[in-house]
Amino acid sequence: MSRDARFLEQALALGYSFDGEIKIGGNYVPLVRDGHHIYLSGQIPRVGDTVVVTGAAGAGATLADAQKAAKVCAMRALALLQRSLGSLDAVQSILRITVYVQSAPTFTQQSEVADGASDLLFAVLGPAGAHTRTSVGVLQLPKNATVEVDLIASVAP
Numbered sequence: 001m002s003r004d005a006r007f008l009e010q011a012l013a014l015g016y017s018f019d020g021e022i023k024i025g026g027n028y029v030p031l032v033r034d035g036h037h038i039y040l041s042g043q044i045p046r047v048g049d050t051v052v053v054t055g056a057a058g059a060g061a062t063l064a065d066a067q068k069a070a071k072v073c074a075m076r077a078l079a080l081l082q083r084s085l086g087s088l089d090a091v092q093s094i095l096r097i098t099v100y101v102q103s104a105p106t107f108t109q110q111s112e113v114a115d116g117a118s119d120l121l122f123a124v125l126g127p128a129g130a131h132t133r134t135s136v137g138v139l140q141l142p143k144n145a146t147v148e149v150d151l152i153a154s155v156a157p
Contacts, residue, residue, distance in 0.1 A: 058107030
């Protein structure tokens with residue numbers, strides 16, 4: 001099965017379509033290509049006009065909710081890569097991701113939240129989805145999003 005087909009399979013499993021516009025909210029671009037690297041701006045779990053998971057993990061959002069948010073963020077990043085490259089088959093590897101988790105004061109499972117994004121990237125890209133990562137708990141994220149994910153990808157010339 002192609003990576004693009006696995007992307008569609010994961011979208012169906014999440015219950016969202018990533019065919020629509022990937023909105024940005026400011027004077028920046030969603031991605032920049034520099035040679036064989038693509039740097040993606042942070043993605044929140046927005047589908048269309050709706051941020052689908054909001055609130056602090058460990059307070060308004062459960063661990064499972066936060067993991068779902070991380071998956072949606074990763075899907076948005078993959079959608080941007082797919083549109084930029086024509087196919088996810090052009091991705092050589094995901095080099096690094098950073099996962100920001102809006103966290104209640106006692107919430108300490110940021111790495112488990114990040115597993116949602118990591119697992120999804122591996123499910124779609126296979127070994128090319130393996131990456132380095134950092135997960136960080138933060139007080140607040142844009143639009144009250146529970147998670148924000150950015151990444152760096154290596155791509156075919």
